[in-house]
Amino acid sequence: MSNKKHYVHSEYTKKRLKRLYLTIAGILLFLIIAVLILRAAYDNSIKPVSSNNNVSEITIKPGSSLPQIASILKQNNVIRSVWAFEWYVRNDGYASQYIEAGTYNFRQSQSVAAIVSELTNGLQASNLVTILPGQRIDQVETSLITDGFSKSAVINALQLSNYVNKYPMLQYAPPNATLEGFLYPDSFDRDSGTKVSDVINESLTEMQAKLTADIVAGFAANGLNVYQGVTIASIVEQEVNKASDKPIVAQVFISRYKLGMTLGSDVTAYYGSIAAGVTPSLSYNSPYNTLINTGLPPGPISNVSWASLQAVAHPSSTNYLYFVSGDNGTTYFSTTLAEHDAQTAQYCTKLCSD
Numbered sequence: 001m002s003n004k005k006h007y008v009h010s011e012y013t014k015k016r017l018k019r020l021y022l023t024i025a026g027i028l029l030f031l032i033i034a035v036l037i038l039r040a041a042y043d044n045s046i047k048p049v050s051s052n053n054n055v056s057e058i059t060i061k062p063g064s065s066l067p068q069i070a071s072i073l074k075q076n077n078v079i080r081s082v083w084a085f086e087w088y089v090r091n092d093g094y095a096s097q098y099i100e101a102g103t104y105n106f107r108q109s110q111s112v113a114a115i116v117s118e119l120t121n122g123l124q125a126s127n128l129v130t131i132l133p134g135q136r137i138d139q140v141e142t143s144l145i146t147d148g149f150s151k152s153a154v155i156n157a158l159q160l161s162n163y164v165n166k167y168p169m170l171q172y173a174p175p176n177a178t179l180e181g182f183l184y185p186d187s188f189d190r191d192s193g194t195k196v197s198d199v200i201n202e203s204l205t206e207m208q209a210k211l212t213a214d215i216v217a218g219f220a221a222n223g224l225n226v227y228q229g230v231t232i233a234s235i236v237e238q239e240v241n242k243a244s245d246k247p248i249v250a251q252v253f254i255s256r257y258k259l260g261m262t263l264g265s266d267v268t269a270y271y272g273s274i275a276a277g278v279t280p281s282l283s284y285n286s287p288y289n290t291l292i293n294t295g296l297p298p299g300p301i302s303n304v305s306w307a308s309l310q311a312v313a314h315p316s317s318t319n320y321l322y323f324v325s326g327d328n329g330t331t332y333f334s335t336t337l338a339e340h341d342a343q344t345a346q347y348c349t350k351l352c353s354d
Contacts (some may be wrong), residue, residue, distance in 0.1 A: 045084030046112035062101040133185040149196040172227035181300020218313025233308040234300035238267035246311035263290035271301040
């Protein structure tokens with residue numbers, strides 16, 4: 001009998017252990033699922049509220065606690081969740097004392113990470129409107145609308161006909177031209193009474209001032225009027241970033257233009273396809289595609305910096321006809337197509353692979 005009792009007790013113990021293991025496994029599985037669900041909810045909650053780029057001006061008062069900050073952001077609908085915002089801030093090593101008081105411009109298209117970055121770096125809203133170097137006019141339009149100006153006002157303010165009699169530089173623009181290339185990149189002061197047309201006028205005034213007698217004379221010495229000079233300057237602006245490369249690149253394009261060669265600029269081809277509303281392509285045959293068409297494109301392809309204007313007015317005295325931007329950021333120049341092809345094969349294996 002004792003052996004039987006021992007056997008029964010052993011079996012009972014095994015069943016209890018089995019139930020215990022199953023219970024523990026069930027609890028662990030539940031916890032894992034709960035953590036995964038919570039993580040998914042958290043990841044979703046720190047995403048942008050929407051793609052809306054309208055600006056919400058939000059003021060964080062000195063001494064505001066983290067819950068108070070999260071609450072005001074939620075009330076203004078720039079974050080999805082109060083708890084997710086607080087969790088992100090705490091888990092990323094921040095605290096309310098790292099958040100700087102001030103007035104900020106936030107958009108629903110910003111993630112929690114972007115919002116926290118602005119708050120902790122003190123990127124308060126400024127009273128400046130900025131036109132960035134190398135922007136196309138459609139990008140300037142989008143930026144101005146994002147800055148809070150109405151779309152209709154922006155579109156109207158960007159009409160060349162509003163300014164053609166005010167700025168001598170625009171008299172060279174052909175029929176149906178736009179302000180492309182003539183909005184000088186800079187930051188402009190703005191207050192509650194500033195109109196978008198005020199910003200455009202300031203930008204055009206600055207561009208007119210940059211087209212000094214020396215710059216215009218430099219264009220003319222190369223057989224270019226102001227519109228043509230700005231057009232080449234915009235191509236130089238897009239092709240290279242280093243100021244020291246710009247005069248040499250300008251010389252390449254001016255030399256090719258004088259010789260009746262195609263300019264051979266990839267950026268003009270991309271601009272033509274973007275302007276036509278199609279996928280950026282080197283093969284899209286638009287009047288801007290200087291890989292296909294000789295002569296200058298119909299007009300500028302972006303705004304220009306002072307360095308690019310200087311480069312076209314005073315190009316280098318070299319005799320290069322080709323250049324390629326290498327994968328390492330260096331620009332390589334050559335006088336013959338054979339040299340150009342060899343440099344491309346050697347230095348541009350990634351950027352030139354498309």
